[in-house]
Every structure is written in C-alpha cells, then in structure tokens.
Amino acid sequence: MSDHAPANRKVKTVIDGREIEVARDTWALDAAAKLKIRIPTLCHHAALTPYGACRLCVVEVTKGKSTWLTTACDLPIREGLSICTNSPAVLAARRMTLELLWAQAPASEEIQALAREMGIAKPRFAARGDGENRCILCGLCVRACEQLGAGGAIGFTRRGVERTVDSPFGGQATLCIGCGSCLAVCPTGHIRGIDRAGQRRMSTWHTEMEMAACESCGALFAPLRQLEHLRPRLAEHIPIVKVCPACRRAKAAKETTLPARPGAALIRNTRK
Amino acid sequence: MAPTNLQTQAPVDLAAADAVIDSYQADKSWLVMILQDIQEAYNYLPQPVLEHVAVRLALTPSHVYRVATFYASFSLTRRGRHLILICDGTACHLRGAENLQEELTRRLGVAPGQTTADGLFTLETVACLGACALAPVMMIDGTYFGKLTSEKIVAALERFAAKEAPDA
Numbered sequence: 001m002s003d004h005a006p007a008n009r010k011v012k013t014v015i016d017g018r019e020i021e022v023a024r025d026t027w028a029l030d031a032a033a034k035l036k037i038r039i040p041t042l043c044h045h046a047a048l049t050p051y052g053a054c055r056l057c058v059v060e061v062t063k064g065k066s067t068w069l070t071t072a073c074d075l076p077i078r079e080g081l082s083i084c085t086n087s088p089a090v091l092a093a094r095r096m097t098l099e100l101l102w103a104q105a106p107a108s109e110e111i112q113a114l115a116r117e118m119g120i121a122k123p124r125f126a127a128r129g130d131g132e133n134r135c136i137l138c139g140l141c142v143r144a145c146e147q148l149g150a151g152g153a154i155g156f157t158r159r160g161v162e163r164t165v166d167s168p169f170g171g172q173a174t175l176c177i178g179c180g181s182c183l184a185v186c187p188t189g190h191i192r193g194i195d196r197a198g199q200r201r202m203s204t205w206h207t208e209m210e211m212a213a214c215e216s217c218g219a220l221f222a223p224l225r226q227l228e229h230l231r232p233r234l235a236e237h238i239p240i241v242k243v244c245p246a247c248r249r250a251k252a253a254k255e256t257t258l259p260a261r262p263g264a265a266l267i268r269n270t271r272k
Numbered sequence: 273m274a275p276t277n278l279q280t281q282a283p284v285d286l287a288a289a290d291a292v293i294d295s296y297q298a299d300k301s302w303l304v305m306i307l308q309d310i311q312e313a314y315n316y317l318p319q320p321v322l323e324h325v326a327v328r329l330a331l332t333p334s335h336v337y338r339v340a341t342f343y344a345s346f347s348l349t350r351r352g353r354h355l356i357l358i359c360d361g362t363a364c365h366l367r368g369a370e371n372l373q374e375e376l377t378r379r380l381g382v383a384p385g386q387t388t389a390d391g392l393f394t395l396e397t398v399a400c401l402g403a404c405a406l407a408p409v410m411m412i413d414g415t416y417f418g419k420l421t422s423e424k425i426v427a428a429l430e431r432f433a434a435k436e437a438p439d440a
Binding site: 175 | 319322323331332333334335336337338341342343344
C-alpha cells in the first residue's frame with residue numbers, strides 16, 4: 001500500500017486546477033497556501049496541531065471516481081488527490097457553517113467581518129443565548145495551553161449545548177502561568193485579559209497573578225508564574241528570568257559587539 | 273479580587289477516595305470507574321476530592337473536571353439520599369412520561385436536577401433506562417418501577433421515605 005511510502009516522498013496534487021508537488025502528508029491547507037490560495041479558517045494555527053473544529057476550511061476532494069467534502073487543515077496530501085477550494089458545494093457548505101457560527105457567537109466582530117467578506121449581510125439564524133457569546137468552542141486556546149503554555153490550565157467542560165471552555169471548577173486556573181497564548185490565538189475575541197496594578201488578570205479564566213519587575217529598568221514584564229515555569233527549562237547562564245525583553249536585547253547587543261581594538265579588522269580573510 | 277471557587281466548603285475526608293484510587297493502583301486509565309466509585313462513597317463528587325484525584329493520578333485538574341462534567345451520571349453537587357431517575361426517552365415520552373415527571377415535581381416540590389429540602393430525594397430525568405417494554409419507567413436507587421402511574425409514584429415515594437424513618 002502507498003500508506004507505507006517514506007514520509008519525505010514528494011507527491012503531486014491538483015488544487016483548483018493548478019498542479020503542485022509537495023511532500024507526502026503535507027496538510028492540504030498548507031499546500032494551497034503555497035499556491036497563494038486562501039482558505040478561510042478560524043480554529044487553525046500554524047504552531048498547533050490541526051483539529052478540524054471550525055469546518056470553515058472545507059474543500060472538495062476528488063480521488064478516482066469519488067468526490068467528498070472535508071476539512072483542508074487536517075487533510076494529508078496523498079497520491080491522486082484533486083482538490084477544489086471554491087466549488088459551489090464548498091461555498092454553500094462554508095456559508096452555512098459560518099451562518100451557524102454567527103448564531104453561536106453573535107458578539108464576535110471577527111466572525112461578523114468574515115461573514116461580510118463572504119457576502120453574508122445579516123444573520124439568518126437566531127442568536128444563541130444572550131447574544132453576548134464570542135466563543136465557537138474551536139478548542140484553539142485549549143491546544144495552545146497544552147502545546148505552548150503550561151498545559152491543561154483550561155479545558156472543555158460539560159457536553160453538547162452546555163459545552164464551554166473554562167478553568168477547572170470555574171474558579172482560579174491553578175496551573176495557568178499567564179503566558180497569554182490562549183488569548184493570542186483566540187480567533188473570535190472571546191478570551192479577555194489585562195495587565196493592571198502589577199497584576200496580570202486572565203479575566204476569562206477567573207485568574208490573576210503577580211507580575212515580575214525587570215531588575216534593570218523596573219518595568220513589569222512577565223507574570224512571576226511564567227518565569228518560574230521557564231526557569232527549569234533554560235540553560236543556567238541565561239538570565240531571562242530577571243530582565244525584560246528590551247533590556248535583554250540592549251545587554252545582548254552590548255555583549256556581542258566586538259571591543260574596538262586599534263588596527264583590528266572585523267572580518268579577516270584567512271586566505272591570500 | 274478573583275472570584276473564589278463556588279464550592280468552597282469544610283474539609284473533606286479523603287481517606288475513602290484514597291481507598292478507591294488504591295484499588296485501581298492509581299492508574300489514570302480507570303478515571304471514569306474511579307469517579308463512579310468515589311461518587312458511590314461520597315454521594316457526589318466534591319471538588320476537593322476531584323482535585324485530590326487529579327494529584328493522585330497525575331492528571332491536570334481541568335482533565336478531571338472535564339470528565340466529571342461530561343457524564344450526566346456524575347454530580348458535582350450533593351444529592352439526596354435517594355436518586356429518582358424518571359425516563360423521558362422515546363418510548364416513555366410517548367406513554368406520558370411528561371405527566372409523570374410533573375407528578376413527581378408536584379409531590380416532591382422540586383424540578384428535575386434539584387434535591388428536596390429535607391435532603392431525601394434528588395429528581396433527575398434520563399433519556400433511557402433500557403427498559404422500554406416497561407414504559408413509562410422510573411428508577412429509584414437502582415430499582416425499576418415500570419408501567420408507571422401516579423398511584424405507583426405515591427407508593428414508591430412513601431416506601432423510600434419510610435426507609436428513612438428508623439434512623440431519622
């Protein structure tokens with residue numbers, strides 16, 4: 001079976017009628033990006049494993065005689081696949097998905113912008129709940145926490161229509177290091193946080209923590225918890241846990257600049 | 273200030289939880305069974321116990337919380353001494369489960385998901401009890417009451433309330 005082919009093998013695929021050669025198992029979304037074909041996504045982030053939750057990246061795949069709709073973000077490119085990113089079926093499915101997401105998260109400006117971009121003027125379905133929701137339960141924040149942050153500070157809770165993302169027991173997220181990865185990746189503006197009065201407050205997770213002051217300039221630059229999280233992961237000689245990024249850059253610039261010696265060339269050609 | 277957790281309460285004896293966890297060799301792949309046994313022992317899943325489970329099984333609190341809130345059979349709030357499950361699955365629904373649920377609510381003074389003030393009964397609806405031939409059906413503490421009628425409900429409630437009388 002072709003499934004046992006070496007991972008680095010190149011395969012050819014056709015996306016929107018254009019042929020491209022990519023490494024086998026390249027995600028279809030990334031292959032399309034190489035052709036500068038933009039496929040809308042919400043739950044996708046290049047730094048995180050694909051999840052296929054938001055369903056916006058739906059494309060039409062043809063292999064032999066069969067054609068089906070599937071998500072591009074978690075579709076590995078294999079031999080003989082032909083992909084269409086804008087067929088009528090794709091556009092209809094994507095449109096319906098976005099209309100449903102709009103009803104789910106009516107307060108999200110990001111979703112509203114995406115809807116406008118796709119030519120959807122107003123929501124067709126009644127907004128869920130009080131109309132203030134911005135979360136589409138795409139799980140991007142949960143993955144960011146797991147793969148970039150402390151891991152497991154937040155997670156899904158409950159089930160079905162009651163499903164939410166929250167801190168454990170809806171209280172303080174004890175494992176949260178305040179890194180803000182969840183907030184940075186949230187595609188719909190649901191996650192809120194603010195630095196205020198020496199504290200980093202992750203409002204959405206009911207969690208706040210003390211900020212550390214830069215030893216050099218005194219600026220509050222990172223949550224203490226995040227620095228404690230980093231400490232054992234850094235080589236001993238790196239003083240990252242004491243100074244802010246700006247001071248660190250200034251210090252590094254000073255240290256790496258060669259001391260001026262009269263007559264010394266900065267670059268010397270060792271060969272005549 | 274950050275909001276405190278909803279269920280801050282008196283210290284909970286963790287010995288029973290430890291006994292359950294030990295009986296599963298503190299293996300996290302048995303999480304659901306461990307939670308079932310813990311709920312059996314404590315009547316519900318107290319937050320401090322769930323946090324202890326997370327520590328003992330080397331899981332994150334959010335993982336344990338996710339599993340504990342996923343299954344309808346787990347309760348994170350204290351339940352009554354007797355658990356009444358009134359079925360509202362297809363067969364029971366067609367045979368008038370709705371009226372029977374109203375009857376229960378009227379008799380007990382609580383809606384599904386709630387516990388009576390005397391702590392005797394918790395009423396919950398379920399989607400199926402696997403006894404559709406007996407529809408409409410309810411279950412109290414694992415005992416089936418089939419072909420349910422208002423009269424049978426009264427008799428059943430009296431029977432379970434009477435059980436409490438000696439040690440009350």
